[in-house]
Amino acid sequence: MKTIPLHMPSAKTKKHSWQAMIGMLFALLAIAASLYAFLYLNHDHTLTDLRGRLQGMSALHPLGTDHLGRDVLTRLLLGGGQTLGYSMLALGTALLIGIPFGLIAGYKRGWIDKLFMRIADAFLAFPDTIVAIVLSGLLGAGIGNLVLAIVIVKWVSYARLVRSTVLSESQKDYIRVARTNGLSDARIMTKHLLPHIAGHVLVLASLDLGKIILLISSLSYIGLGAQPPTPEWGAMLNDSRPYFQSRPELMVFPGLAIVSVVLLANMLGDYLRDRFDVKKEVRS
Secondary structure (H helix, E strand, O other): OOOOOOOOOOHHHHHHHHHHHHHHHHHHHHHHHHHHHHHOOOOOOOOOOHHHOOOOOOOOOOOOEOOOOOEHHHHHHHHHHHHHHHHHHHHHHHHHHHHHHHHHHHHHOHHHHHHHHHHHHHHHOOOHHHHHHHHHHHHOOOHHHHHHHHHHHHHHHHHHHHHHHHHHHOOOHHHHHHHHOOOOHHHHHHHHHHHHHHHHHHHHHHHHHHHHHHHHHHHHHOOOOOOOOOOOHHHHHHHHHHHOOOOOHHHHHHHHHHHHHHHHHHHHHHHHHHHOOOOHHHHO
16 A cells, blocks of 8 residues: 655645755856856956957957957956845845844834834835935945945835734743743843744845845946946946947846846745745735
8 A cells, every 4th residue: 555645745836946946056156157257267357458349259258348348258257246245245234233123122112112113114205216326325426335325225124024023923922931931031032033033034135135136236327336447237237338239238248147136036035935934925
């Protein structure tokens, strides 16, 4: 007699598992390519050669050269490191600020929670992109100021998510038992509450990564992010715009890179959302 398995993975679960594997594979390839360009490629990404400008694909320049004679492949790979690196920096900093703030506001409540809600309402009154553009303009053009502007915009969403989860969890019996046993507030927040919010935060962070990449690329495109001669995908799009009719691939390559990475980040976010059984409202 054959044994009937107690649980058979659904087609949806298999689909998302393959999506996660493909997404992680391409993410690792993108990181490896960026490191390879940084460590081993012989072309100087800042060296200009006006005699070799706007060349087509060749053995020396696999993706050709740009309007200043710089190797496109080298700048594309290094630009990936810039875009992904600063996106991860902004995301990580927003998490480091938002998670403790949300934990304390949701657990302590009182005037701390009221103060947080007023701050959150002020940030949520305007779209993230508009606030980031205004802050970047006030702080001045530059990738560092752009990352700071994104952190100021994004930390609120993580603090709100953590706060709402803590408000729900803190009413449950295991928290009451922990208080009765004399555990300190810091111990309860780190040992009991933090594991319950980790899945929600991870899902929101993976979905937010694509948005941050788009934000950094778009603001660099209009001159508020990375400044010349720093290679960055959005800045490369802006530099190639005047040559779109004669050399459209100069805009196609960084554009495809941005779209591909954002799609992979969203695929990973969808997989993690199903893996941790997080409601779709986490996108909001």
